[in-house]
Amino acid sequence: MKRLLALLLFTTTSLFAADADVERIAGSILVHGHSMQYARELTDQFGSRLIGSSGFDRAAEWTAAQFRAAGVTSVRLEEVRISRGWTRGTASAHIVAPLQQTLHLTPFGWTSPTPPGGIRADVVPVSDLAVDSIRGRAKELEGRVVLLSIATVFRNGYFAGYKPYLAALDALKAAGARGVLVGFGNADNALGMLEATWGVDTTPPLPIAQLGMEDAKMLERLAANGRVTIDYSYDSAFTPAHTLHNVVAEIRGSERPDEWVAVGGHLDSWDVGSGAQDNGSGCAMVLESARAIAALGRPPRRSIRFILWAGEEEGFLGSQAYTQTHKAELANCIAALNADAGSGHPKGWATVGRTDVADAFRPIAKALLTDLGAADVSDSTQFVLQSDHAFFLLNGIPTLELMPDLSKYFDVHHRSADTIDKIDPHNLAGNAATLAVAAYAVADREQPIAPHASREDVMKILEKTHTDTFVKEMGWLP
Numbered sequence: 001m002k003r004l005l006a007l008l009l010f011t012t013t014s015l016f017a018a019d020a021d022v023e024r025i026a027g028s029i030l031v032h033g034h035s036m037q038y039a040r041e042l043t044d045q046f047g048s049r050l051i052g053s054s055g056f057d058r059a060a061e062w063t064a065a066q067f068r069a070a071g072v073t074s075v076r077l078e079e080v081r082i083s084r085g086w087t088r089g090t091a092s093a094h095i096v097a098p099l100q101q102t103l104h105l106t107p108f109g110w111t112s113p114t115p116p117g118g119i120r121a122d123v124v125p126v127s128d129l130a131v132d133s134i135r136g137r138a139k140e141l142e143g144r145v146v147l148l149s150i151a152t153v154f155r156n157g158y159f160a161g162y163k164p165y166l167a168a169l170d171a172l173k174a175a176g177a178r179g180v181l182v183g184f185g186n187a188d189n190a191l192g193m194l195e196a197t198w199g200v201d202t203t204p205p206l207p208i209a210q211l212g213m214e215d216a217k218m219l220e221r222l223a224a225n226g227r228v229t230i231d232y233s234y235d236s237a238f239t240p241a242h243t244l245h246n247v248v249a250e251i252r253g254s255e256r257p258d259e260w261v262a263v264g265g266h267l268d269s270w271d272v273g274s275g276a277q278d279n280g281s282g283c284a285m286v287l288e289s290a291r292a293i294a295a296l297g298r299p300p301r302r303s304i305r306f307i308l309w310a311g312e313e314e315g316f317l318g319s320q321a322y323t324q325t326h327k328a329e330l331a332n333c334i335a336a337l338n339a340d341a342g343s344g345h346p347k348g349w350a351t352v353g354r355t356d357v358a359d360a361f362r363p364i365a366k367a368l369l370t371d372l373g374a375a376d377v378s379d380s381t382q383f384v385l386q387s388d389h390a391f392f393l394l395n396g397i398p399t400l401e402l403m404p405d406l407s408k409y410f411d412v413h414h415r416s417a418d419t420i421d422k423i424d425p426h427n428l429a430g431n432a433a434t435l436a437v438a439a440y441a442v443a444d445r446e447q448p449i450a451p452h453a454s455r456e457d458v459m460k461i462l463e464k465t466h467t468d469t470f471v472k473e474m475g476w477l478p
């Protein structure tokens with residue numbers, strides 16, 4: 001019996017960080033923590049943090065100062081060059097025939113403005129973006145504005161295959177279309193910010209703007225019954241090449257400092273609202289985790305690098321640059337934890353296709369995160385390549401995506417409604433404690449949580465999620 005007890009105790013301490021350490025970390029976050037203060041200051045001091053803007057640059061400096069004030073001694077700003085920034089100006093749009101009505105419209109990011117005088121043209125709904133189909137409709141499309149649904153764009157572009165999407169835009173231009181409007185999915189004509197193309201280097205061949213959901217549906221109905229003419233214009237401008245920064249703060253490990261765990265969230269946001277849930281909340285959790293673990297005064301066995309990423313919204317620019325610059329150190333990266341799904345009630349984690357990581361992490365979560373409500377661990381691929389964990393996943397590194405309750409997240413995600421009043425302080429602190437405890441447990445564990453996945457196993461995850469073509473087209477495979 002005694003031997004069994006001793007064995008159990010040994011197993012417990014070797015699997016998980018010591019209870020007292022975990023209690024102090026979580027306690028310091030849940031009682032007199034700084035999470036809400038970080039989130040409030042970040043969003044209300046700097047507003048939105050579009051890359052290339054002073055808001056982003058000032059926020060990067062401020063977060064570096066917060067890491068230092070929290071007692072983390074190794075804090076660096078690491079450069080990420082972008083070829084150009086972009087700014088959004090004013091927009092106006094209305095139906096001129098067969099009736100008169102104002103429309104809700106704004107450009108997609110990194111698109112050219114409408115020509116001087118705007119665009120006055122009839123609207124043609126299009127649901128098939130195959131190049132042959134577009135060519136076959138050339139007569140009908142010439143001089144018109146093309147109306148797409150966001151579902152059509154996602155089905156044909158982004159993760160489903162990027163080249164066919166670009167080819168479709170070129171074909172629309174060749175057919176003589178004058179502009180593209182994309183109807184969004186949320187009620188009350190809420191507009192959700194997105195880019196027309198990946199990265200910041202490609203200019204779409206036509207002006208592309210988004211239209212509110214009810215407006216788009218009305219145009220579809222009117223077009224089905226005859227001619228519908230709209231008049232619209234928007235301003236936008238490209239800004240010069242710019243140097244962004246990833247903010248990196250490291251707590252060196254006590255036994256194996258060269259082995260490290262990445263704990264990140266993106267600092268940038270879209271230019272509407274103030275990027276409070278997406279991703280001021282994740283930044284606050286990362287800052288708070290660093291503060292609480294530094295305050296513990298007992299570093300984990302391995303190092304933890306707390307990283308606030310630049311340029312996530314334009315295609316993971318900061319995390320891509322970091323995994324390239326630090327390529328030689330990736331073999332020693334034990335795991336990547338990412339906070340970019342808002343701060344709904346704590347719930348758990350997704351391991352993005354890695355069942356072995358989920359199986360290894362589940363007992364840790366059960367032991368340490370149950371009382372925080374965050375012990376739910378799945379291998380969900382819901383956000384397979386949709387945040388900064390992507391380049392760690394592609395490099396075979398075990399990935400843990402923080403997954404709070406998402407039921408209210410998409411009401412504000414990328415919208416002007418994404419402001420600090422949507423963040424519940426209790427839930428934010430609960431998620432920060434969840435992130436900090438998980439980071440500490442993974443970094444302090446005797447053994448790595450799971451081995452690196454082989455290239456074949458990574459490909460299987462991509463194939464299963466139909467993202468393999470996209471990743472190959474983007475040249476993202478390491």
Ligand SMILES: [Zn+2]
Pocket residue numbers: 266278279312340387
């Ligand atoms: Zn985000």
